[in-house]
Amino acid sequence: xxxxxxxGSHVSVSEGALVLLRCNYSSSVPPYLFWYVQYPxxxxxxxxxxxxxxxxxxxxxxxxxxFKKSETSFHLTKPSAHMSDAAEYFCAVSVGSxxxxxxxxxxxxxxxx
Amino acid sequence: DAGVIQSPRHEVTxxxxxxxxxxxxxSGHDYLFWYRQTMMRGLELLIYFNNNVPIxxxxxxxxxxxxxxxxxxxxxLKIQPSEPRDSAVYFCASTPLAGGPGTDTQYFGPGxxxxxx
Numbered sequence: 357x358x359x360x361x362x363x364g365s366h367v368s369v370s371e372g373a374l375v376l377l378r379c380n381y382s383s384s385v386p387p388y389l390f391w392y393v394q395y396p397x398x399x400x401x402x403x404x405x406x407x408x409x410x411x412x413x414x415x416x417x418x419x420x421x422x423f424k425k426s427e428t429s430f431h432l433t434k435p436s437a438h439m440s441d442a443a444e445y446f447c448a449v450s451v452g453s454x455x456x457x458x459x460x461x462x463x464x465x466x467x468x469x
Numbered sequence: 470d471a472g473v474i475q476s477p478r479h480e481v482t483x484x485x486x487x488x489x490x491x492x493x494x495x496s497g498h499d500y501l502f503w504y505r506q507t508m509m510r511g512l513e514l515l516i517y518f519n520n521n522v523p524i525x526x527x528x529x530x531x532x533x534x535x536x537x538x539x540x541x542x543x544x545x546l547k548i549q550p551s552e553p554r555d556s557a558v559y560f561c562a563s564t565p566l567a568g569g570p571g572t573d574t575q576y577f578g579p580g581x582x583x584x585x586x
Contacts (some may be wrong), residue, residue, distance in 0.1 A: 392577075399473070399560055399577030400512075446512065455500050455564065456525065457575060459512040 358383040358449045362460035370468050375419075375434040377463045379447030382428065389430040390448040390457065391421055400446060406430060417441070442467045473578035475561050481584045487549040490581045493542055494563030502575060503536055503546050504560040512560075518544065551585045558582050 363378040381387055388407050392400040404415025411423040417440075421432045430447060447460040474493040482488055494501045502517040516526040521538045529536070533552070538544040548555055562575040 390574075397579075399562075399579045400575075401577070402574045405574065455502075455517060455519075455573070455575075456514055457502075458514075461511040 358387060358451050358458050360447050360449050360458055360460035362445075362447050362463050364463055365461065366464045366466070368466040368468060369437045371439055372436050375432070375437045375441065375465065377432040377445050377447075377465065379421075379430045379432065379460060380428050381430060381447075381449045383449060383451050385451050388450045389421075389423060390450070391415065391419070391430075391432050392446045392448060392459075394444045394446065394462075396443075403432070403445070437465075437467045439467050439469065441465060473561055473563055473576055475559075475578035475581050477581060478579065479582045479584075481586065482551055483586050484552055485550045486585075487547065488551045488555075488583060488585075490546040490559050490561075490583070492544045492546070492561030492578060494544070494561070495565075495576055496542065498563035498565045498576070500564045500573075501538060501544050502562040502564075503544070504562065504577075506558045506560060506580070507556075515546070548583075551583075553585045556583055556585050 359382045361380045390405045391403040393403050394400045403419050404413045406413050406423045414420045419434045421430050423430050444462045444464045446462045448457045450457050476491045503515040504512050506512045515528045516536045518538045536546045558580045560577050560580045562577045564573040564575045
């Protein structure tokens, strides 16, 4: 069965600083990987996804993630944090011929002025 | 498009009462998912449907939970009887068939916050 581990339940950065949110996955077959963002009192919104094309994936709001098979990682980055990036971020994995997503526990990003 | 619609947005009930959560997926989406989010367990998939047929209900916690999808535009998640440990945010999501398994974006509704006293 597949699984996702997000390192750090809470990350705090200053406005303008680099954002790095870590995600490692476990899967016996090539995975599809996703990052979702959840703003307070809202549902989840897709940031970006890796579906076996380019390993560097660009998403909305300036975020990107790189799939590294050797490290089983799919870390999310943004060069310069903005106050509006404050939210909870979820990494998710899907494998095989089904539509099930397995989510990590989430990382709460705080952006300080 | 209005997106995935869920109702009610908030529900407060007493232990033992029946609770029904409702979801309207995005028109044309063939898959519908029900998730539960808690602090302790994070986001868990409860059940999902394809073309109104339940495909995998292995995440449904127990017999007190049931889900139906009578048509392509409506689904319900029912808890009977409800218990305090059912308190959580319940999300509905839908996805089209276009990209194939595992690749399609799931579009989430705003969720229903359930509190069982």
